[in-house]
Amino acid sequence: MPVRKKKNTIQESVIEDELSRQCEIHGIYQHKNTGRNGIPDRLLIHEGRHWFVELKRPGEKPTELQRAVARELKCHGAVTLWADSVESVQEIIARLWSGDDPPSSRIYGRPKNLEKL
Numbered sequence: 001m002p003v004r005k006k007k008n009t010i011q012e013s014v015i016e017d018e019l020s021r022q023c024e025i026h027g028i029y030q031h032k033n034t035g036r037n038g039i040p041d042r043l044l045i046h047e048g049r050h051w052f053v054e055l056k057r058p059g060e061k062p063t064e065l066q067r068a069v070a071r072e073l074k075c076h077g078a079v080t081l082w083a084d085s086v087e088s089v090q091e092i093i094a095r096l097w098s099g100d101d102p103p104s105s106r107i108y109g110r111p112k113n114l115e116k117l
Helices: 013-028 064-075 084-099
Strands: 028-033 042-046 047-055 079-084
Touching: 013 028, 013 042, 013 047, 013 084, 042 064, 042 084, 047 064, 064 079, 079 084
Parallel strands: 047 079
Antiparallel strands: 028 042, 042 047
């Protein structure tokens, strides 16, 4: 009998909880977005910088609608990122808190011809 691979059991809520915990530790304001489809899950603000973050289960990526909204936000100067692990959340928070640029591997919403997702 073939061995079935166990599906990833980490829920998006675990990643969401880590984001909330890290924001609280570092004094980063977060706003949970609800309402319009495609808008990233969280808006993070720290020392005048604002980043939108879409939270996903491990291995998942933003949908086409989410990428389209991210491109629209980018036209207005916004940074849109996605996190699909505790480690990616920690990297995003560390960079926002320290004033570094966002991790380029986590940016989405680039023009279609440059997008690698």
